[in-house]
Amino acid sequence: MECRRINLIDRSGGKYEIRMCQPHDLAPLMDMYALFLPRPASQGLPPEDHEVCTEWARGLLAIGENIAAWTDERLIGHAALIPDLQGRSAEFVIFVHQDFRNLGIGTELAGATLERAKTLGFRSVWLTVSVTNFVAIRLYLKLDFQYCDMDDCERTMIIKLGG
Ligand SMILES: CC(C)(COP(=O)(O)OP(=O)(O)OC[C@H]1O[C@@H](n2cnc3c(N)ncnc32)[C@H](O)[C@@H]1OP(=O)(O)O)[C@@H](O)C(=O)NCCC(=O)NCCS
Numbered sequence: 554m555e556c557r558r559i560n561l562i563d564r565s566g567g568k569y570e571i572r573m574c575q576p577h578d579l580a581p582l583m584d585m586y587a588l589f590l591p592r593p594a595s596q597g598l599p600p601e602d603h604e605v606c607t608e609w610a611r612g613l614l615a616i617g618e619n620i621a622a623w624t625d626e627r628l629i630g631h632a633a634l635i636p637d638l639q640g641r642s643a644e645f646v647i648f649v650h651q652d653f654r655n656l657g658i659g660t661e662l663a664g665a666t667l668e669r670a671k672t673l674g675f676r677s678v679w680l681t682v683s684v685t686n687f688v689a690i691r692l693y694l695k696l697d698f699q700y701c702d703m704d705d706c707e708r709t710m711i712i713k714l715g716g
Pocket of ligand 1: 594595645646647648649650653654655656657658659660661682686687688689691692695
């Protein structure tokens with residue numbers, strides 16, 4: 554089933570939509586990551602070096618399930634599910650362009666991605682996040698991710714999806 558949310562309005566009144574990102578969307582994806590700040594923003598991602606960043610994005614498009622937020626044809630947010638080898642669980646990453654943060658777009662994009670994970674039959678989705686990334690942690694807790702591991706620098710969080 555296609556994952557698409559249209560006619561969305563962010564907290565500043567801006568229109569956007571959420572839809573799947575296809576392998577041919579590398580160009581709009583890199584248009585966002587080329588200007589992304591800070592870079593890296595979290596745990597080395599997105600990579601600072603342009604070539605490394607392009608390969609990372611290309612890899613995500615090849616092996617992951619990719620969902621993006623768009624204003625017209627501009628990509629302003631990107632989330633990916635990276636499946637484990639058995640296809641039961643997936644790692645989650647999310648990035649919203651700095652000009653569009655704190656507008657509710659990350660919450661909507663993450664929600665759409667978890668819905669997609671359920672549709673694909675994943676039993677759980679997990680992530681790691683820096684202990685000081687308070688915005689991301691707030692977002693994950695709001696979506697019902699639970700802490701499952703923690704060290705001085707990083708938390709691992711998981712959400713069970715059933716199935
Ligand atoms: C994390 C990220 C994806 C969130 O996207 P976003 O579109 O800004 O998220 P939202 O606007 O939906 O929600 C942000 C929440 O954090 C809250 N927030 C903002 N500043 C905060 C702070 N300093 N401390 C705690 N919460 C904060 C906002 O109030 C909002 O919560 P609310 O909706 O309950 O009011 C985005 O900030 C980002 O791309 N960061 C850089 C990359 C990153 O860290 N990715 C995550 C790790 S992979």
